[in-house]
Amino acid sequence: MGDIFVIAEHRNGEVREITFEMLQKAAELGQALACGVTAVLLAGSGEAFAEALSKRADRVLVFEDERLKTYNSDLYTGILTDLLKERQPFLTLMGHTSWGMDYAPALAVRAGTPLVTDATDILLKDGHPQVIRQMYSGKLFSRVSFAPSRGYMITVRSGAFKVDEAVERAAEVVFMDLPRNLQPPRREFLKFEDTASGDVDITQADLLVSVGRGVGEADNISLVRELAELLGGTLSCSRPVVDKNWLPKYHQVGTSGKSVRPKVYLALGISGAFQHVAGITGAGCVIAVNKDKKAPIFRVADYGIADDLFNVVEALTKVVRG
Numbered sequence: 235m236g237d238i239f240v241i242a243e244h245r246n247g248e249v250r251e252i253t254f255e256m257l258q259k260a261a262e263l264g265q266a267l268a269c270g271v272t273a274v275l276l277a278g279s280g281e282a283f284a285e286a287l288s289k290r291a292d293r294v295l296v297f298e299d300e301r302l303k304t305y306n307s308d309l310y311t312g313i314l315t316d317l318l319k320e321r322q323p324f325l326t327l328m329g330h331t332s333w334g335m336d337y338a339p340a341l342a343v344r345a346g347t348p349l350v351t352d353a354t355d356i357l358l359k360d361g362h363p364q365v366i367r368q369m370y371s372g373k374l375f376s377r378v379s380f381a382p383s384r385g386y387m388i389t390v391r392s393g394a395f396k397v398d399e400a401v402e403r404a405a406e407v408v409f410m411d412l413p414r415n416l417q418p419p420r421r422e423f424l425k426f427e428d429t430a431s432g433d434v435d436i437t438q439a440d441l442l443v444s445v446g447r448g449v450g451e452a453d454n455i456s457l458v459r460e461l462a463e464l465l466g467g468t469l470s471c472s473r474p475v476v477d478k479n480w481l482p483k484y485h486q487v488g489t490s491g492k493s494v495r496p497k498v499y500l501a502l503g504i505s506g507a508f509q510h511v512a513g514i515t516g517a518g519c520v521i522a523v524n525k526d527k528k529a530p531i532f533r534v535a536d537y538g539i540a541d542d543l544f545n546v547v548e549a550l551t552k553v554v555r556g
C-alpha cells in the first residue's frame with residue numbers, strides 16, 4: 235500500500251495550520267492502515283518549512299524552486315500530477331482552501347484519482363476511506379464512499395481536526411527534481427492584499443461578543459456593542475454583518491475573516507455556518523444564543539440559549555450594570 239500524502243500549504247513564510255490538521259488525521263489513518271505519512275512541500279526555499287513538517291510526518295518531499303515561492307495552480311498541478319502517478323499514494327489530502335478548491339479537481343482528473351471535497355471527517359471501512367461531509371449549511375451530515383480505486387483524494391475543511399501539539403516525529407527530508415516537461419504557468423501571482431486591521435484586533439481578545447445576521451439591522455448593533463464594552467470584551471461578527479456594511483471587515487470571524495482564540499466567545503444570532511465556525515476552533519468556551527434551537531452553532535457551543543438574542547442582551551446588560 236502507498237503512503238498517505240499531505241500537500242502542505244504555506245503563506246508569507248509560515249506553514250498554514252490546515253497542513254498540521256491534515257498531518258494529524260493522516261497519522262491516525264496511517265496507524266490504522268499500517269502505512270507511512272508523506273508531507274509534500276512546494277516552496278521557494280524549503281528548509282524552514284521542511285523542518286516544521288518533519289516533526290509530523292515520516293517523509294517530507296520538497297520541490298524547491300523560485301517559481302514556487304507563492305502558490306500557482308498550474309505549477310502545482312503539473313508537479314503533483316507527475317509525483318502522484320509515479321509514487322501512487324493510497325490517499326492524498328489537500329486543504330479545502332482557496333488553494334485546494336483551485337487545483338484539486340484538475341489534479342484529480344490528470345492523476346486519474348477519485349476526489350471527494352470538503353471533508354469534516356475521514357473514516358475507514360474495509361480498508362477504504364469514507365468521507366463525512368456537511369449538507370444544507372451544516373444541518374445534515376452525509377457519509378460518502380468511493381468506488382474502489384488504487385488511490386483516493388480528499389480535500390479537508392479547515393478546523394476539522396485538532397492538532398495534538400505533543401506528537402513529534404522525525405521525518406526523512408528528500409529534495410526532489412522538478413519534472414523536466416513542466417509547462418510554464420499561464421497564471422501569474424501579483425500580490426497578497428491583507429484586510430485592513432482597523433482599531434480593534436479581534437485575534438487578541440479574551441472575550442469576544444460576536445453578532446450575526448440575527449441582529450436584524452445596523453441600529454441594533456449598538457446594544458451588542460454596549461454589552462461588549464460593559465463586559466470588557468471586543469465586538470466581532472459574522473460575514474453578512476460586514477457584507478451589509480454594519481461593521482468593518484476587521485471585525486469578521488471565519489475563513490474569509492480572522493481566526494480567533496478568545497477564552498470566551500459569545501455568539502449572538504449566528505447560525506454556525508462552517509465558514510464561521512472554522513474561525514473559532516481555538517476558542518475556549520463558546521456560548522451561543524439563537525432563537526432556532528436546531529441552529530448548527532449549538533453543535534459547537536459549550537452552552538446554548540435558545541432564545542431571542544435581544545432578551546439575552548437586555549438581561550445581561552442589566553446584570554452587569556448592577
Ligand SMILES: Cc1cc2nc3c(=O)[nH]c(=O)nc-3n(C[C@H](O)[C@H](O)[C@H](O)COP(=O)(O)OP(=O)(O)OC[C@H]3O[C@@H](n4cnc5c(N)ncnc54)[C@H](O)[C@@H]3O)c2cc1C
Nearest residue numbers: 446447448472473488489490491503504505507510525543
Ligand atoms: C467563500 C465563503 C467564505 C465565507 N466566509 C465567511 C466568514 O469568514 N465568516 C462568516 O461568518 N461567514 C462566512 N461565509 C458565509 C457563511 O456561509 C454564512 O452565510 C454566514 O456565516 C452566516 O452568517 P450568520 O450566521 O450571521 O447569518 P445566518 O446564517 O442568516 O444566521 C442568522 C441566525 O440568527 C438567528 N436569529 C435570527 N433572529 C434572531 C434573534 N432575534 N435572536 C436570536 N437568533 C436569531 C437565526 O435563527 C439564524 O440561525 C462565507 C461564505 C463563503 C461562500
